[in-house]
């Protein structure tokens with residue numbers, strides 16, 4: 001499990017995550033190759049859902065017209081599979097961003113926690129930790145095996161180039 005930058009109680013009060021404006025948004029998480037199968041083996045995904053690399057979404061309520069992750073409980077704002085949520089969810093608001101041939105660790109500035117703290121030492125130290133982690137042999141292999149989680153995100157803050165070519 002990746003060390004987290006954002007305190008959980010802050011996330012629980014924010015209605016930004018796990019909701020997407022479009023069903024095929026690049027912001028909705030992709031599963032690593034083994035993740036969907038693991039959730040299906042616990043009957044948390046059906047066969048059809050497990051055959052996709054995208055976390056399944058459902059339409060929100062009349063009030064919340066977004067597409068919500070199937071695993072989000074909108075009443076409590078909690079992820080129902082938090083301890084085994086996908087790698088991309090553990091990483092967010094940090095993202096693996098493709099820019100031409102370069103793969104860049106980036107962060108979503110729409111996250112209010114990041115917006116407040118992006119100039120702090122705490123933020124710089126966390127970004128350095130994540131960069132070192134993602135450049136380790138284990139995570140380099142994970143990225144090579146799972147190019148579906150490397151996407152082109154617009155309007156993000158670029159932090160550091162990762163030493164990998166996909």
Ligand code: SF4
Pocket residue numbers: 017018029055069070071072073078079080081082085086089
């Ligand atoms: S799996 Fe959990 S953390 Fe990831 S998008 Fe769904 S509700 Fe959010």
